[in-house]
Amino acid sequence: MSAVPVTTKKDWSSDQEVRWCPGCGDYSILTAMQLLMPELEVRREDTVFISGIGCAARFPYYMNSYGMHSIHGRSPAIATGLAMARPDLDVWVVGGDGDMLSIGGNHLIHALRRNINLTILLFNNQIYGLTKGQYSPTSEVGKVTKSTPMGSIDQPFNPISVALGAEATFVARTHDMDRGHMQEMFRRAHDHQGSAIVEVFQNCNVFNDGAFNAITKKDARDAMLINLTHGEPVRFGVDGERGVMIVDGTAKIVDVAEVGIDVLHVHDETAPDPSVAFSISRLADDRESPTPVGVFRSVQRREYGESVSSQIAAAQDTKGPGDLHGLLRSLPTWDVS
Amino acid sequence: MIAWWVPLSAARRVRFQKTVYLREGTHxxxxxxxxxxxxxxxxxxxxxxxxxxxxxxxxxxxxxxxxxxxxxxxxxxxxxxxxxxxxxxxxxxxxxxxxxxxxxxxxxxxxxxxxxxxxxxxxxxxxxxxxxxxxxxxxxxxxxxxxxxxxxxxxxxxxxxxxxxxxxxxxxxxxxxxxxxxxxxxxxxxxxxxxxxxxxxxxxxxxxxxxxxxxxxxxxxxxxxxxxxxxxxxxxxxxxxxxxxxxxxxxxxMTVRPAQLPAGTYTNINGNTALSWGLIAASQQAGLPLFLGSYPITPASDILHELSKHKNFGVRTFQAEDEIAAIGSALGASYGGHIGITTTSGPGIALKGETLGLAVSLELPLVVIDIQRGGPSTGLPTKTEAADLMMAMYGRHGEAPMPIVAASSPSDCFDAAIEAVRIALEYRTPVMLLSDGYLANGTEPWKLPDIGSLPSIDIEFASELNGVDSEGREVYWPYVRNDNLARPWAIPGTEALMHRIGGIEKQDGTGNISYDPANHEFMVHLREERILKIADKLPPLEVMGDDDADILVVGWGSTWGAITSAVGRLRRGGTKVASVHLRHLYPFAPNLGELLQRYDHVVVPEMNLGQLTKLLRAEFLVDAKAISKVSGQPFTAAELVTKIQEVAQ
Missing domain, CATH: 3.40.920.10 (Pyruvate-ferredoxin oxidoreductase, PFOR, domain III)
Incomplete structure (x- = not known):
């Protein structure tokens, strides 16, 4: 096979007019992706984007690759069939918090536990956009929307906790205000063998504007984003003055000056037990507190499509290739002359 | 002591001979x-x-x-x-x-x-x-x-x-x-x-x-x-x-002597096994791998079990998390160039409805198999019924036509499966294949077909650009049509043919999203027309029975056995009667309308309250009358003899 052709952002942009609201966070995610693709050294024809329904789900139309805009919530299931049938492809799944965690929650957790080779991007804007502003499964308690005039009474999902609980082997979080960080997370997720999920905090400037301002604005990030770096003590703050300790299995934010640097938790994304990663995912239960971003977990487990292919190969080894004539005679037969 | 027995080879192949053999060690x-x-x-x-x-x-x-x-x-x-x-x-x-x-x-x-x-x-x-x-x-x-x-x-x-x-x-x-x-x-x-x-x-x-x-x-x-x-x-x-x-x-x-059946090699087969083998045969005939996405449900699960045993044919089986994921995965596999199959019973079809609509819109091959059982709801999971015909016809939102094929006996499930796959692949459409609990578990001797006589299924994936855009560049358009009105099947991995498809209404040809009123009107008609066009190449129906009969018995599905037996008995008793059995429920074979007009009486035995009867009346304006049975058991020939005689008098 010939070398992968050199491509540019333009090669990865389709001829379709992008139709998100002006100012939507989705634009910056799309740009980050179109700029990243040439760096991944993959072929456009071997790349497939599958989506469900929602604003985020329009994503495949704008990528000049293969793509399917399917139905609400079902993209992980459709992508699973495609990835099982065609392990040679790079299959991406794109969806929002309603698509992936509400109507499609079941498919998402099962895709994660199977560890099928999918790169799943969950654009979390904590609101329903395309249906014009109802609360979502990640909206905070008390959220006033068209369908919750007296405030939401639903406990929200923490997508990172859900993914870790679903046995995901790669779990990361990023946000739409930092292209470099997004690209790094997307690249890591893409290179991972198995199901990889990246939660992207994404601003919906029409129905939930500024939901992440307190943590993702440039001047807030140092103090409010806890960057997880493998092998490094977990520290944040303008001068790294705060950190994370694990006390009796629970992650706690501490002042470094008080506890000393040696007791800070050293992040290990490859830890086989997901408990510490889960505990870290619980550090922030709103978007106004210091919130961890980066790779929570990245472990190796056998990829599903590989297991499927190896069972087929093993069956062919023991039984030989399929012989229809023999199959029809595999039950007792008799001859009439 | 001596007994009848049959010599056996290690391969469990048994050749019946009317010979008395001595058993080892007997005197x-x-x-x-x-x-x-x-x-x-x-x-x-x-x-x-x-x-x-x-x-x-x-x-x-x-x-x-x-x-x-x-x-x-x-x-x-x-x-x-x-x-x-x-x-x-x-x-x-x-x-x-x-x-x-x-x-x-x-x-x-x-x-x-x-x-x-x-x-x-x-x-x-x-x-x-x-x-x-x-x-x-x-x-x-x-x-x-x-x-x-x-x-x-x-x-x-x-x-x-x-x-x-x-x-x-x-x-x-x-x-x-x-x-x-x-x-x-x-x-x-x-x-x-x-x-x-x-x-x-x-x-x-x-x-x-x-x-x-x-x-x-x-x-x-x-x-x-x-x-x-x-x-x-x-x-x-x-x-x-x-x-x-x-x-x-x-x-x-007492004893029952061997039957004088046509010469050949026979096996005793049930419908679900025959259906599974038919799918494998179709995959071999088409040269494409088979993908089954399924969620366990009675009485369809045995197809999942059977196909799971045959991975050496390159069959991929996937036990999904639910019925929706089962059909979703099958559609995803079809998109990737496999033969996507999903198997279920009535409750599962209800859950798959939205994805069926997507498959209609995407115009991708897919075979959806409904092993019908008594409904509604959980109903009678282990008993038979054939009351999903209207759901197969209309159980989707919008105008979402889908071909329907029905099997008529346990061994016929083999041929019906091949036919369903053939239509799905050649016309790039989801196809509903109807069987039922009686066919699924019932058995009959089956004269094994000659592999060389199985229908050929020739499918080519798209590999060429096929359109020119407004700036004069050569491009690939996913909704350009061939003589069958089928669109090209360009699978991911094909160089230069990158394109996007989806459930939103699209413009014919380019496949671009279109909300244009005239385009939607055009596309709705086109989707109907392309499914009706399948009838052009279907063989005409053959009538069994008396040329001068007054009564035509129209059957579909597992009623074939009882109808054939009942019509035989009636004719031996001097009643003039004929019967015709429908393999294709949508579209109908091209000569059905003309046939129905030939007889004074048209009766339709059905294990429902008259669903095919309604379709025939609506389509052909004939006074077709249903003979219904919804007890969870198949018709007996005796019941049909009585009911058909009532019509004759």
Whole structure:
């Protein structure tokens, strides 16, 4: 096979007019992706984007690759069939918090536990956009929307906790205000063998504007984003003055000056037990507190499509290739002359 | 002693020969022809009934296999409760297996059984009414004790009062004789008891002169490595055999000679196995791998089980998290160039509806298999019905036409599966394949087809650009159409043909999203037209029966057997009648309308309240009348004879 052709952002942009609201966070995610693709050294024809329904789900139309805009919530299931049938492809799944965690929650957790080779991007804007502003499964308690005039009474999902609980082997979080960080997370997720999920905090400037301002604005990030770096003590703050300790299995934010640097938790994304990663995912239960971003977990487990292919190969080894004539005679037969 | 048996090769291939072989280790002086003096009859219908835990399905299945290898034509009807083990001894827990064996071509599991084997009082209570008057009842008398009688609702022991007056009754203490036969084998008493179904099988096999060897071989293979179980089952079978010899039951003995069937190699097959093999055959014919996405549901699960065994054919099977993921994964595989299949029953079709609409819009091949059962809701999971036709036709939002193919007999599921795949691939459309619980589990001898005679399915993936954009550049358009009005199938991985498809309305040709009113009107008509166009290449329907008949019986699905048998009987009795059976429910074969106009009366036996009848009336303005049955059981030929005669008068 010939070398992968050199491509540019333009090669990865389709001829379709992008139709998100002006100012939507989705634009910056799309740009980050179109700029990243040439760096991944993959072929456009071997790349497939599958989506469900929602604003985020329009994503495949704008990528000049293969793509399917399917139905609400079902993209992980459709992508699973495609990835099982065609392990040679790079299959991406794109969806929002309603698509992936509400109507499609079941498919998402099962895709994660199977560890099928999918790169799943969950654009979390904590609101329903395309249906014009109802609360979502990640909206905070008390959220006033068209369908919750007296405030939401639903406990929200923490997508990172859900993914870790679903046995995901790669779990990361990023946000739409930092292209470099997004690209790094997307690249890591893409290179991972198995199901990889990246939660992207994404601003919906029409129905939930500024939901992440307190943590993702440039001047807030140092103090409010806890960057997880493998092998490094977990520290944040303008001068790294705060950190994370694990006390009796629970992650706690501490002042470094008080506890000393040696007791800070050293992040290990490859830890086989997901408990510490889960505990870290619980550090922030709103978007106004210091919130961890980066790779929570990245472990190796056998990829599903590989297991499927190896069972087929093993069956062919023991039984030989399929012989229809023999199959029809595999039950007792008799001859009439 | 000498017995009928059949020589067997290691490959379990059995060639029936009408030869009496000596069994190893027997003495020549013992030779007696076991069938000498045995009354010959054309056919027998036997119904095995017992508790769910009594192994009646297995007993019936073994009797059937032995009869198939003996050369009889046959048809079977397994009937079992939805509960895995309903409370022991109750009417709810009765499991039955009816088999019809014959020396001539038959198409149904029979009307009223001639013989009822009842392993406990509940089985007798539940099924005695099905027996022909004067028929034979074989009972396990050990089970007719106070507790079991009470559970079955008998105040008096029916073996001792006049309940069975007029029947030939054979009572055998099957449990105690089985225990006795096993006592020196080192088998625990409880385990020995469990072999009593083999006692029943041994007795019935003796009464109806079935060869013993296939059953013995089966026992040895099935329980390989469990020597005690093998010994117990063999001992129980032989004890049943010996009971017949010693209890002076010779007067009740009879045999059914092999049937004169067309020359060829035969196997005894049920519908779900035939359907699975048909899918594999279609995959071979098309040269494309098979992908099955499925969620377990009765009575469709056996297709998932069967296909899972054949990964060496490159078959991928996926047990999905739910019905929606099952069809979603199949559609994803189809998008990738595999033959996407999903199997389910009615409740699953209801869940798959939205994805079916997507498949209609995407115009990708997909085969959706509905093994129908009694509904609505959970309904009768283990009983048959054919009431999903309207759902197959219309069970999607919007105008979402889908071809429908129906199987007519267990072995026909093989051909129906190939036809469904052919249409799906050639016309790039989801196809609904309808079978039902009766076909799924019922069996019949099947003359194996010559592989070379199977229909060819020629499919090419798109590899070329096919359009020119407004700036004069060559591009790939996903909705350009061929003569069949099918769009090209460009699978991911194909260089330069990158494109996007989706469920939003699109412009024909370019495939670009379009909300234009005129375009939607055009596309709705086009999707209808392209499915109707399938009829252009369908073979015309052939009518069976009298040229000058007044009555046309129109059938679809599993009613074929009963209709064929009933029409045969009516014609032999002098009634002028004809029948036609529909393989394609949408679109109909091109000559159906013209056919319907030829007859004064059109009747449609259906296991629903008249769904095909409504379609025929709506489409062709004929006064078609339904003959309905919705009891969870298939039609018997006798029922249809009566109903059709009513029309004739």
């Amino acid at each position: 020549v002086t013992d030779i007696v022809d076991r069938t000498e003096g045995v009354r010959e009859v054309e056919r027998i219908i036997i119904r095995f009934a017992g508790d769910s835990g009594d192994g009646m399905q297995l007993t019936g299945d073994r009797f059937t296999s032995a009869s198939a290898l003996f050369g009889n034509d046959l048809a079977t009807l397994p009937e079992f409760p939805a509960e895995i083990r309903a409370p022991a001894g109750t009417l709810a827990g009765v499991s039955a297996f009816q088999v019809h064996i014959s020396d001539h071509d038959i198409t149904t599991p029979g009307d009223a059984p001639n013989v009822l084997v009842a392993m406990n009082p509940a089985a007798l209570k539940a099924d005695l009414h099905t027996l022909e008057s004067g028929g034979t009842v074989i009972v396990n008398s050990d089970a007719f004790e106070e507790r079991n009688l009470a559970k079955a609702g008998y105040e008096h022991n029916p073996l001792e009062d006049n309940t069975l007056d007029g029947y030939t009754v054979i009572t055998a203490p099957m449990t105690s004789l089985t225990k006795e036969a096993c006592k020196d084998l080192g088998v625990k008493t409880r385990d020995a008891e469990r072999s009593k179904n083999f006692f029943a099988l041994g007795l019935v096999s003796w009464l109806y002169s079935r060869p013993e060897e296939p059953t013995m071989l089966w026992i040895q293979e099935k329980f390989k490595g469990r020597d005690l179980v093998i010994a117990a089952n063999e001992a129980a079978y032989r004890a049943g055999n010996a009971f017949g010899e010693t209890a002076e039951l010779s007067a009740s003995r």
